[in-house]
Amino acid sequence: MTTAQELREKKQTYWDDVSVGHQFAPLIIGPMTPTHLFRWSAAIENWHRIHYDQSFAIYHEGLPNILGQGSWKQSILPRYLKDLCLPDGWPWKVSFQHRAMIVPGDTITVWGAVTKKYEEEGLGFLDLDVGMRLQYDAESCPGRATIVLPIRGGKPIPYPFVPPKKLAN
Amino acid sequence: MSNAPASTESALTPAVKAMIGVAAEKVEASFDWGIEREGLRIFTQAIMDPDPRYWDDAFAKATKFGGIITPPIYCTYIGRRQRPGADDPVTRAFKENPNSDGIGGVRTGEGKGSLPLVPTPLKRILNAGNEIELRQYPKLGDRIFSQAKYADIKERVQKDGSRMLVVTTETIYTNQNDEVLCILRASQIRR
Amino acid sequence: MRWIAIGKASGWDDLAKFTQEMKGTAEWRIDPKCTVTGVYAMDDGRMIAEYHGPTVAEFEAWLKKKGWSVESITPLRHVAKAGDIWKVT
Numbered sequence: 524m525t526t527a528q529e530l531r532e533k534k535q536t537y538w539d540d541v542s543v544g545h546q547f548a549p550l551i552i553g554p555m556t557p558t559h560l561f562r563w564s565a566a567i568e569n570w571h572r573i574h575y576d577q578s579f580a581i582y583h584e585g586l587p588n589i590l591g592q593g594s595w596k597q598s599i600l601p602r603y604l605k606d607l608c609l610p611d612g613w614p615w616k617v618s619f620q621h622r623a624m625i626v627p628g629d630t631i632t633v634w635g636a637v638t639k640k641y642e643e644e645g646l647g648f649l650d651l652d653v654g655m656r657l658q659y660d661a662e663s664c665p666g667r668a669t670i671v672l673p674i675r676g677g678k679p680i681p682y683p684f685v686p687p688k689k690l691a692n
Numbered sequence: 693m694s695n696a697p698a699s700t701e702s703a704l705t706p707a708v709k710a711m712i713g714v715a716a717e718k719v720e721a722s723f724d725w726g727i728e729r730e731g732l733r734i735f736t737q738a739i740m741d742p743d744p745r746y747w748d749d750a751f752a753k754a755t756k757f758g759g760i761i762t763p764p765i766y767c768t769y770i771g772r773r774q775r776p777g778a779d780d781p782v783t784r785a786f787k788e789n790p791n792s793d794g795i796g797g798v799r800t801g802e803g804k805g806s807l808p809l810v811p812t813p814l815k816r817i818l819n820a821g822n823e824i825e826l827r828q829y830p831k832l833g834d835r836i837f838s839q840a841k842y843a844d845i846k847e848r849v850q851k852d853g854s855r856m857l858v859v860t861t862e863t864i865y866t867n868q869n870d871e872v873l874c875i876l877r878a879s880q881i882r883r
Numbered sequence: 884m885r886w887i888a889i890g891k892a893s894g895w896d897d898l899a900k901f902t903q904e905m906k907g908t909a910e911w912r913i914d915p916k917c918t919v920t921g922v923y924a925m926d927d928g929r930m931i932a933e934y935h936g937p938t939v940a941e942f943e944a945w946l947k948k949k950g951w952s953v954e955s956i957t958p959l960r961h962v963a964k965a966g967d968i969w970k971v972t
Contacts, residue, residue: 527742531751552740566738567769570782570794582962582969583791585935587911587918597822598739598765605743605763611756618823618877624915628908659909666821682756683828683871 524552525606533609538640538647538672545637547651550603553630553658555591560627563595591625596655596664603633603653604668612672613684615648619666623657630658635668644687647674703855703882704847707811715841719805721771721865722836727762729832735766761829764874767836767865771805807840810859812882820858820879827872834867843877856883885935885962885971886942890953892930895922904949917941929954935971 557575564574572579573590580586597619604614625631632655639650648671655664669690671680729747736746744751745761752760774781785792830836843862847855859880865873894900901924905911911919917936924930930951934942939956946953962969 524740525742527744527748530743530745563738566734568773570785572792572794576794578964578967578969579793581920581935582964582967582971583793587920593819594769595739597824598763601765601824601826602739602741602763614826616823616825618821620821621819626908626912628906657908659907679756684826 525550530606530609533606535609535611536607536672538642538649538674538677541637541640541649541672543637543640547607547635547637550599550606550633551630552599552633555625555627555629555631557589557627560589560591560595563592567594569594587624588626591629591663593621596621596625599631599633599655600653600664600666600668603635604651604670607635608670608672611680612670613680613682615669615671615684615686617653617666617668619653619664621663622665623661623663625655625657625663631663632656632658638667642674643690645674645678646680646687647672647677648690701855702847703812703814703857704845705811708845708857711808711810711842712845713841713843714808715839716805716807718837718839719771720835721767721805721838722834723770723773723775724835726833726835726868727766727770727830729760731770732760732762732766732832735769736763739763757829760832762831762834764826764829764865765824765876767830767838767873768863768876770836771838805838805840807842807861810842810845810857810882812857814855814857814882816883818881818883820881822879823877825875825877827874830867830873834873836873837866837868837870838863839866850883854883856881858882884937884939885933885959886939886956887959888930888932888934888942888946888951888953888956890930890932890946890951890955891928892949892951895924895930896928913941913945917945919945933959 561575569592573584573586574592575589577589580589600617600619601614604617608614634656635651635653637649638652641648648669651668651670653666653668654662656662673680732746745755745757749760840861840863842859844860846858848858849855859882861878863876867873895904905922919932919934921933922930936942959971962971
Protein backbone atom coordinates (compact mmCIF):
# COMPACT_ATOMS: atom_id res chain seq x y z
CA MET A 524 0.00 0.00 0.00
CA THR A 525 1.26 3.47 -0.79
CA THR A 526 1.74 6.04 1.97
CA ALA A 527 0.82 9.71 2.03
CA GLN A 528 4.52 10.61 2.02
CA GLU A 529 5.21 8.48 -1.05
CA LEU A 530 2.39 10.24 -2.87
CA ARG A 531 3.71 13.63 -1.77
CA GLU A 532 7.17 12.83 -3.11
CA LYS A 533 6.15 10.83 -6.15
CA LYS A 534 8.56 11.42 -9.01
CA GLN A 535 7.11 11.97 -12.47
CA THR A 536 7.24 9.12 -14.95
CA TYR A 537 7.77 10.57 -18.42
CA TRP A 538 6.25 9.25 -21.62
CA ASP A 539 9.76 9.11 -23.11
CA ASP A 540 10.88 6.59 -20.50
CA VAL A 541 8.12 4.05 -21.04
CA SER A 542 7.97 1.44 -23.79
CA VAL A 543 5.34 -0.95 -25.03
CA GLY A 544 5.38 -3.92 -22.67
CA HIS A 545 6.36 -1.83 -19.66
CA GLN A 546 4.74 -3.14 -16.50
CA PHE A 547 3.97 -0.47 -13.95
CA ALA A 548 4.61 -1.23 -10.28
CA PRO A 549 1.53 -3.01 -8.92
CA LEU A 550 -0.61 -1.88 -6.02
CA ILE A 551 -1.21 -4.67 -3.50
CA ILE A 552 -4.38 -4.50 -1.40
CA GLY A 553 -5.42 -6.97 1.25
CA PRO A 554 -6.07 -9.41 2.59
CA MET A 555 -9.60 -8.06 2.38
CA THR A 556 -11.77 -8.53 5.45
CA PRO A 557 -15.50 -8.20 6.16
CA THR A 558 -14.66 -4.88 7.81
CA HIS A 559 -13.20 -3.48 4.58
CA LEU A 560 -16.36 -4.45 2.74
CA PHE A 561 -18.60 -3.02 5.45
CA ARG A 562 -16.65 0.26 5.47
CA TRP A 563 -17.18 0.71 1.72
CA SER A 564 -20.89 -0.11 1.89
CA ALA A 565 -21.28 2.47 4.66
CA ALA A 566 -19.20 5.07 2.80
CA ILE A 567 -21.46 5.01 -0.25
CA GLU A 568 -24.66 3.96 1.52
CA ASN A 569 -24.96 0.70 -0.36
CA TRP A 570 -27.22 -1.46 1.80
CA HIS A 571 -27.13 -4.59 -0.34
CA ARG A 572 -26.91 -7.42 2.15
CA ILE A 573 -24.60 -9.53 0.00
CA HIS A 574 -21.76 -7.25 1.06
CA TYR A 575 -22.08 -7.49 4.86
CA ASP A 576 -24.64 -10.16 5.84
CA GLN A 577 -22.86 -13.50 5.47
CA SER A 578 -25.89 -15.62 6.29
CA PHE A 579 -27.96 -13.84 3.60
CA ALA A 580 -25.14 -14.00 1.05
CA ILE A 581 -24.58 -17.74 1.54
CA TYR A 582 -28.08 -19.09 2.23
CA HIS A 583 -30.34 -16.72 0.31
CA GLU A 584 -28.12 -15.79 -2.61
CA GLY A 585 -26.02 -18.96 -2.86
CA LEU A 586 -22.81 -16.96 -2.81
CA PRO A 587 -19.52 -18.28 -1.44
CA ASN A 588 -19.34 -15.50 1.18
CA ILE A 589 -20.07 -11.79 1.39
CA LEU A 590 -18.72 -10.17 -1.76
CA GLY A 591 -16.40 -7.30 -2.50
CA GLN A 592 -18.38 -4.57 -4.19
CA GLY A 593 -18.08 -3.92 -7.91
CA SER A 594 -18.37 -0.24 -7.10
CA TRP A 595 -15.29 -0.51 -4.88
CA LYS A 596 -13.33 -2.18 -7.67
CA GLN A 597 -14.33 0.56 -10.07
CA SER A 598 -12.96 3.15 -7.65
CA ILE A 599 -9.66 1.34 -7.14
CA LEU A 600 -8.66 1.22 -10.80
CA PRO A 601 -8.91 5.01 -11.31
CA ARG A 602 -7.04 5.49 -8.02
CA TYR A 603 -4.20 3.26 -9.27
CA LEU A 604 -4.00 5.14 -12.56
CA LYS A 605 -4.03 8.47 -10.73
CA ASP A 606 -1.05 7.35 -8.67
CA LEU A 607 0.85 6.23 -11.80
CA CYS A 608 0.35 9.64 -13.40
CA LEU A 609 1.23 11.84 -10.44
CA PRO A 610 2.21 14.60 -10.19
CA ASP A 611 1.54 16.05 -13.65
CA GLY A 612 0.13 13.25 -15.82
CA TRP A 613 -3.55 12.55 -16.34
CA PRO A 614 -5.45 9.27 -15.85
CA TRP A 615 -7.80 9.93 -18.77
CA LYS A 616 -10.00 6.86 -18.94
CA VAL A 617 -10.44 3.25 -17.91
CA SER A 618 -12.91 0.57 -18.96
CA PHE A 619 -13.32 -2.79 -17.30
CA GLN A 620 -15.54 -5.79 -16.70
CA HIS A 621 -16.29 -7.72 -13.54
CA ARG A 622 -15.07 -11.29 -13.42
CA ALA A 623 -13.90 -13.28 -10.37
CA MET A 624 -15.72 -12.36 -7.17
CA ILE A 625 -13.69 -10.90 -4.34
CA VAL A 626 -14.36 -12.40 -0.90
CA PRO A 627 -12.79 -11.76 2.52
CA GLY A 628 -9.37 -13.36 2.64
CA ASP A 629 -8.49 -12.34 -0.91
CA THR A 630 -5.42 -10.25 -1.68
CA ILE A 631 -5.64 -8.10 -4.79
CA THR A 632 -2.81 -7.07 -7.08
CA VAL A 633 -3.78 -4.07 -9.20
CA TRP A 634 -1.62 -4.07 -12.32
CA GLY A 635 -1.06 -2.17 -15.55
CA ALA A 636 1.00 -2.95 -18.66
CA VAL A 637 1.60 -0.71 -21.67
CA THR A 638 0.18 -2.00 -24.97
CA LYS A 639 0.51 1.09 -27.17
CA LYS A 640 2.39 4.36 -27.11
CA TYR A 641 1.54 7.38 -29.29
CA GLU A 642 1.62 11.13 -29.50
CA GLU A 643 -1.34 13.32 -30.39
CA GLU A 644 -1.46 17.12 -30.40
CA GLY A 645 1.88 17.16 -28.60
CA LEU A 646 0.67 14.97 -25.73
CA GLY A 647 2.05 11.54 -24.84
CA PHE A 648 -0.58 8.79 -24.64
CA LEU A 649 -0.22 5.27 -23.34
CA ASP A 650 -2.81 2.54 -23.73
CA LEU A 651 -2.67 -0.05 -20.98
CA ASP A 652 -4.10 -3.43 -20.16
CA VAL A 653 -5.10 -3.26 -16.51
CA GLY A 654 -6.64 -5.54 -13.95
CA MET A 655 -7.09 -6.69 -10.40
CA ARG A 656 -5.63 -10.15 -9.95
CA LEU A 657 -6.40 -12.31 -6.93
CA GLN A 658 -3.87 -14.37 -5.01
CA TYR A 659 -4.90 -17.60 -6.73
CA ASP A 660 -4.33 -16.00 -10.13
CA ALA A 661 -7.96 -15.32 -10.98
CA GLU A 662 -8.53 -11.99 -12.74
CA SER A 663 -11.27 -10.01 -11.01
CA CYS A 664 -11.44 -6.88 -13.14
CA PRO A 665 -9.80 -7.03 -16.58
CA GLY A 666 -9.76 -3.74 -18.40
CA ARG A 667 -8.09 -1.18 -20.62
CA ALA A 668 -6.95 2.32 -19.77
CA THR A 669 -5.46 5.36 -21.46
CA ILE A 670 -3.21 7.67 -19.51
CA VAL A 671 -1.35 10.81 -20.53
CA LEU A 672 2.21 11.34 -19.36
CA PRO A 673 4.31 14.45 -19.89
CA ILE A 674 6.90 14.42 -22.70
CA ARG A 675 10.31 15.76 -21.70
CA GLY A 676 10.54 19.28 -23.06
CA GLY A 677 6.96 19.01 -24.25
CA LYS A 678 3.92 21.05 -23.45
CA PRO A 679 2.14 20.67 -20.11
CA ILE A 680 -0.87 18.41 -20.01
CA PRO A 681 -3.89 20.69 -19.93
CA TYR A 682 -6.01 20.80 -16.83
CA PRO A 683 -8.97 20.49 -16.98
CA PHE A 684 -8.13 17.76 -19.47
CA VAL A 685 -9.53 18.12 -22.96
CA PRO A 686 -8.94 15.05 -25.12
CA PRO A 687 -7.59 15.67 -28.63
CA LYS A 688 -10.41 15.79 -31.17
CA LYS A 689 -9.07 12.72 -32.96
CA LEU A 690 -9.24 10.63 -29.78
CA ALA A 691 -12.44 11.94 -28.18
CA ASN A 692 -15.45 9.59 -27.97
CA MET B 693 -33.01 -19.46 -19.61
CA SER B 694 -33.37 -16.39 -21.78
CA ASN B 695 -36.65 -14.62 -22.41
CA ALA B 696 -35.48 -13.98 -25.96
CA PRO B 697 -37.97 -14.04 -28.77
CA ALA B 698 -37.59 -16.59 -31.56
CA SER B 699 -34.36 -16.20 -33.50
CA THR B 700 -36.04 -14.69 -36.58
CA GLU B 701 -37.23 -11.70 -34.57
CA SER B 702 -34.80 -8.92 -33.85
CA ALA B 703 -34.73 -7.63 -30.28
CA LEU B 704 -33.67 -4.25 -31.68
CA THR B 705 -37.20 -3.17 -32.48
CA PRO B 706 -38.05 0.33 -33.71
CA ALA B 707 -39.29 1.17 -30.22
CA VAL B 708 -35.97 0.06 -28.72
CA LYS B 709 -33.94 1.88 -31.37
CA ALA B 710 -35.92 5.03 -30.66
CA MET B 711 -34.42 5.04 -27.14
CA ILE B 712 -30.91 5.69 -28.46
CA GLY B 713 -30.04 9.26 -27.59
CA VAL B 714 -32.94 9.65 -25.15
CA ALA B 715 -31.74 11.73 -22.21
CA ALA B 716 -33.11 12.08 -18.70
CA GLU B 717 -33.57 15.34 -16.86
CA LYS B 718 -30.37 16.92 -15.56
CA VAL B 719 -30.49 16.75 -11.77
CA GLU B 720 -28.38 17.83 -8.87
CA ALA B 721 -26.68 14.78 -7.38
CA SER B 722 -25.12 16.54 -4.42
CA PHE B 723 -26.84 18.06 -1.43
CA ASP B 724 -27.01 21.86 -1.17
CA TRP B 725 -23.62 22.05 0.51
CA GLY B 726 -21.81 20.22 -2.28
CA ILE B 727 -18.55 18.34 -1.86
CA GLU B 728 -17.38 18.56 1.73
CA ARG B 729 -14.38 17.35 3.72
CA GLU B 730 -16.01 14.72 5.89
CA GLY B 731 -17.67 12.84 3.04
CA LEU B 732 -14.40 13.06 1.13
CA ARG B 733 -12.45 11.69 4.11
CA ILE B 734 -14.80 8.74 4.56
CA PHE B 735 -14.72 7.92 0.85
CA THR B 736 -10.96 8.13 0.38
CA GLN B 737 -10.33 6.08 3.49
CA ALA B 738 -12.70 3.41 2.20
CA ILE B 739 -10.60 3.15 -0.97
CA MET B 740 -7.48 3.29 1.22
CA ASP B 741 -6.01 6.24 -0.68
CA PRO B 742 -3.96 8.43 1.68
CA ASP B 743 -3.15 11.01 -1.02
CA PRO B 744 -2.49 14.38 0.69
CA ARG B 745 -4.13 16.09 -2.29
CA TYR B 746 -7.41 15.08 -0.62
CA TRP B 747 -6.75 16.60 2.82
CA ASP B 748 -3.55 18.66 3.11
CA ASP B 749 -4.56 22.20 2.13
CA ALA B 750 -1.04 23.61 1.97
CA PHE B 751 0.29 20.76 -0.13
CA ALA B 752 -2.73 20.66 -2.43
CA LYS B 753 -2.55 24.41 -3.04
CA ALA B 754 0.99 24.03 -4.37
CA THR B 755 -0.04 21.39 -6.95
CA LYS B 756 -1.30 22.15 -10.45
CA PHE B 757 -4.83 21.62 -9.12
CA GLY B 758 -4.58 24.65 -6.85
CA GLY B 759 -6.38 23.10 -3.88
CA ILE B 760 -7.98 20.01 -2.39
CA ILE B 761 -9.26 17.59 -5.03
CA THR B 762 -11.75 14.77 -4.96
CA PRO B 763 -11.64 11.43 -6.79
CA PRO B 764 -13.96 12.09 -9.74
CA ILE B 765 -15.68 8.77 -9.25
CA TYR B 766 -16.96 10.17 -5.95
CA CYS B 767 -19.49 12.11 -8.07
CA THR B 768 -21.12 8.89 -9.12
CA TYR B 769 -21.98 7.89 -5.56
CA ILE B 770 -23.14 11.22 -4.19
CA GLY B 771 -26.59 10.95 -5.71
CA ARG B 772 -27.28 7.62 -4.02
CA ARG B 773 -27.19 9.01 -0.52
CA GLN B 774 -30.32 9.39 1.50
CA ARG B 775 -31.65 12.92 1.54
CA PRO B 776 -32.16 14.47 4.97
CA GLY B 777 -35.75 14.50 6.13
CA ALA B 778 -36.90 11.52 4.07
CA ASP B 779 -38.60 8.54 5.73
CA ASP B 780 -36.01 5.94 6.63
CA PRO B 781 -35.88 3.81 3.45
CA VAL B 782 -34.15 0.88 5.13
CA THR B 783 -36.86 0.50 7.78
CA ARG B 784 -39.53 0.87 5.09
CA ALA B 785 -37.89 -1.75 2.83
CA PHE B 786 -37.88 -4.39 5.57
CA LYS B 787 -41.40 -3.49 6.69
CA GLU B 788 -42.59 -4.11 3.12
CA ASN B 789 -40.52 -7.27 2.79
CA PRO B 790 -38.85 -8.90 5.80
CA ASN B 791 -36.58 -10.73 3.37
CA SER B 792 -35.50 -7.57 1.57
CA ASP B 793 -32.01 -7.73 0.08
CA GLY B 794 -31.38 -4.29 1.52
CA ILE B 795 -31.75 -2.45 -1.77
CA GLY B 796 -34.77 -3.90 -3.55
CA GLY B 797 -37.32 -1.85 -1.74
CA VAL B 798 -34.98 0.96 -0.71
CA ARG B 799 -36.10 4.04 -2.63
CA THR B 800 -33.92 6.99 -1.76
CA GLY B 801 -34.83 9.29 -4.63
CA GLU B 802 -37.99 10.56 -6.30
CA GLY B 803 -37.04 9.03 -9.68
CA LYS B 804 -35.89 12.37 -11.02
CA GLY B 805 -33.02 11.99 -13.42
CA SER B 806 -34.01 8.42 -14.25
CA LEU B 807 -34.18 7.23 -17.82
CA PRO B 808 -37.40 5.68 -19.17
CA LEU B 809 -37.25 1.89 -19.32
CA VAL B 810 -36.12 0.23 -22.54
CA PRO B 811 -39.28 -1.38 -23.98
CA THR B 812 -38.06 -4.96 -24.26
CA PRO B 813 -39.27 -8.31 -22.89
CA LEU B 814 -35.63 -9.19 -22.15
CA LYS B 815 -35.72 -8.72 -18.39
CA ARG B 816 -32.59 -10.43 -17.16
CA ILE B 817 -29.87 -7.83 -16.64
CA LEU B 818 -26.15 -8.50 -16.45
CA ASN B 819 -23.40 -5.95 -15.96
CA ALA B 820 -21.34 -5.89 -19.15
CA GLY B 821 -18.73 -3.43 -17.95
CA ASN B 822 -18.12 0.21 -17.28
CA GLU B 823 -15.93 3.00 -18.55
CA ILE B 824 -14.92 6.10 -16.65
CA GLU B 825 -13.51 9.12 -18.44
CA LEU B 826 -11.98 11.84 -16.28
CA ARG B 827 -11.72 15.53 -17.17
CA GLN B 828 -11.10 17.30 -13.89
CA TYR B 829 -11.17 16.68 -10.17
CA PRO B 830 -14.16 18.06 -8.25
CA LYS B 831 -13.19 20.64 -5.63
CA LEU B 832 -14.49 21.26 -2.14
CA GLY B 833 -17.75 23.16 -2.36
CA ASP B 834 -18.50 22.00 -5.92
CA ARG B 835 -22.12 21.07 -6.49
CA ILE B 836 -22.50 18.03 -8.68
CA PHE B 837 -25.05 17.62 -11.46
CA SER B 838 -25.71 14.53 -13.53
CA GLN B 839 -27.51 13.77 -16.74
CA ALA B 840 -27.97 10.28 -18.14
CA LYS B 841 -28.77 9.20 -21.66
CA TYR B 842 -28.93 6.00 -23.66
CA ALA B 843 -25.72 6.34 -25.66
CA ASP B 844 -26.16 3.17 -27.68
CA ILE B 845 -28.18 -0.02 -27.92
CA LYS B 846 -26.83 -2.92 -29.96
CA GLU B 847 -28.08 -6.41 -30.61
CA ARG B 848 -26.02 -9.58 -30.32
CA VAL B 849 -27.03 -13.03 -31.47
CA GLN B 850 -25.94 -15.81 -29.13
CA LYS B 851 -24.72 -19.24 -30.24
CA ASP B 852 -28.17 -20.73 -29.69
CA GLY B 853 -29.74 -18.11 -31.95
CA SER B 854 -31.38 -16.15 -29.17
CA ARG B 855 -30.97 -12.40 -29.17
CA MET B 856 -29.69 -10.07 -26.54
CA LEU B 857 -29.32 -6.34 -26.28
CA VAL B 858 -26.30 -4.42 -25.06
CA VAL B 859 -27.53 -1.14 -23.61
CA THR B 860 -24.94 1.57 -22.91
CA THR B 861 -25.95 4.40 -20.63
CA GLU B 862 -23.77 7.50 -20.48
CA THR B 863 -23.96 9.79 -17.47
CA ILE B 864 -22.17 13.13 -17.56
CA TYR B 865 -21.24 14.73 -14.26
CA THR B 866 -20.78 18.50 -14.21
CA ASN B 867 -20.28 21.14 -11.56
CA GLN B 868 -22.13 24.38 -10.88
CA ASN B 869 -20.19 26.05 -13.70
CA ASP B 870 -21.32 23.35 -16.13
CA GLU B 871 -17.75 22.06 -16.40
CA VAL B 872 -17.51 18.36 -17.17
CA LEU B 873 -15.93 16.45 -14.29
CA CYS B 874 -16.28 12.88 -15.49
CA ILE B 875 -18.33 10.67 -17.79
CA LEU B 876 -19.50 7.23 -16.75
CA ARG B 877 -20.53 4.75 -19.43
CA ALA B 878 -22.23 1.63 -18.12
CA SER B 879 -23.11 -1.29 -20.36
CA GLN B 880 -25.78 -3.81 -19.52
CA ILE B 881 -26.71 -7.01 -21.25
CA ARG B 882 -30.45 -7.61 -21.48
CA ARG B 883 -31.40 -11.19 -22.23
CA MET C 884 -28.56 -27.14 -3.73
CA ARG C 885 -26.84 -27.63 -0.40
CA TRP C 886 -25.39 -30.76 1.12
CA ILE C 887 -23.80 -31.86 4.39
CA ALA C 888 -21.05 -34.48 4.45
CA ILE C 889 -20.09 -36.35 7.60
CA GLY C 890 -16.84 -38.24 7.71
CA LYS C 891 -13.27 -38.24 8.87
CA ALA C 892 -10.19 -36.45 7.65
CA SER C 893 -6.86 -37.54 9.06
CA GLY C 894 -5.02 -34.82 10.93
CA TRP C 895 -7.80 -32.24 10.66
CA ASP C 896 -8.35 -32.35 14.42
CA ASP C 897 -5.06 -30.42 14.58
CA LEU C 898 -5.86 -26.71 14.17
CA ALA C 899 -2.73 -25.93 12.16
CA LYS C 900 -3.48 -28.68 9.65
CA PHE C 901 -7.16 -27.69 9.61
CA THR C 902 -6.17 -24.08 8.87
CA GLN C 903 -3.80 -25.14 6.12
CA GLU C 904 -6.54 -27.20 4.49
CA MET C 905 -9.34 -24.63 4.76
CA LYS C 906 -7.97 -21.10 5.07
CA GLY C 907 -7.05 -20.07 1.52
CA THR C 908 -9.90 -19.06 -0.79
CA ALA C 909 -8.83 -21.62 -3.38
CA GLU C 910 -9.12 -24.40 -0.76
CA TRP C 911 -12.86 -23.95 -0.29
CA ARG C 912 -14.01 -22.26 -3.50
CA ILE C 913 -14.08 -25.19 -5.87
CA ASP C 914 -15.20 -23.09 -8.83
CA PRO C 915 -17.47 -20.06 -9.41
CA LYS C 916 -20.61 -22.10 -8.63
CA CYS C 917 -19.39 -24.63 -6.04
CA THR C 918 -18.30 -23.66 -2.55
CA VAL C 919 -17.58 -25.53 0.68
CA THR C 920 -19.07 -22.89 2.95
CA GLY C 921 -18.28 -24.49 6.29
CA VAL C 922 -16.40 -27.30 7.99
CA TYR C 923 -16.76 -28.35 11.63
CA ALA C 924 -14.21 -30.53 13.45
CA MET C 925 -15.99 -32.42 16.21
CA ASP C 926 -14.49 -33.59 19.42
CA ASP C 927 -15.06 -37.26 18.55
CA GLY C 928 -12.82 -36.96 15.49
CA ARG C 929 -15.59 -36.72 12.92
CA MET C 930 -15.90 -33.85 10.47
CA ILE C 931 -18.94 -32.09 9.03
CA ALA C 932 -18.69 -30.14 5.77
CA GLU C 933 -21.37 -27.94 4.21
CA TYR C 934 -21.34 -27.36 0.46
CA HIS C 935 -23.44 -25.63 -2.15
CA GLY C 936 -23.41 -26.15 -5.88
CA PRO C 937 -25.58 -27.28 -8.77
CA THR C 938 -24.69 -30.97 -8.29
CA VAL C 939 -23.06 -33.08 -5.61
CA ALA C 940 -20.39 -34.44 -7.96
CA GLU C 941 -17.99 -31.55 -7.35
CA PHE C 942 -18.41 -31.98 -3.60
CA GLU C 943 -17.62 -35.68 -3.80
CA ALA C 944 -14.53 -34.90 -5.86
CA TRP C 945 -13.41 -32.26 -3.33
CA LEU C 946 -13.85 -34.64 -0.41
CA LYS C 947 -11.82 -37.27 -2.20
CA LYS C 948 -9.09 -34.78 -3.07
CA LYS C 949 -8.96 -33.64 0.56
CA GLY C 950 -8.57 -37.23 1.74
CA TRP C 951 -11.86 -37.60 3.57
CA SER C 952 -13.38 -40.96 4.37
CA VAL C 953 -17.03 -40.11 3.91
CA GLU C 954 -19.73 -41.64 6.10
CA SER C 955 -22.67 -39.83 4.48
CA ILE C 956 -23.65 -36.97 2.17
CA THR C 957 -27.15 -35.64 2.68
CA PRO C 958 -29.07 -32.73 1.09
CA LEU C 959 -30.11 -29.91 3.41
CA ARG C 960 -33.66 -28.65 3.69
CA HIS C 961 -33.53 -25.62 5.91
CA VAL C 962 -31.10 -23.78 8.12
CA ALA C 963 -31.40 -21.54 11.18
CA LYS C 964 -28.53 -19.11 11.78
CA ALA C 965 -28.86 -16.89 14.86
CA GLY C 966 -32.54 -16.20 14.19
CA ASP C 967 -32.34 -16.10 10.39
CA ILE C 968 -34.25 -18.97 8.80
CA TRP C 969 -33.30 -20.12 5.30
CA LYS C 970 -35.03 -22.67 3.09
CA VAL C 971 -32.18 -24.08 1.04
CA THR C 972 -33.77 -26.71 -1.21
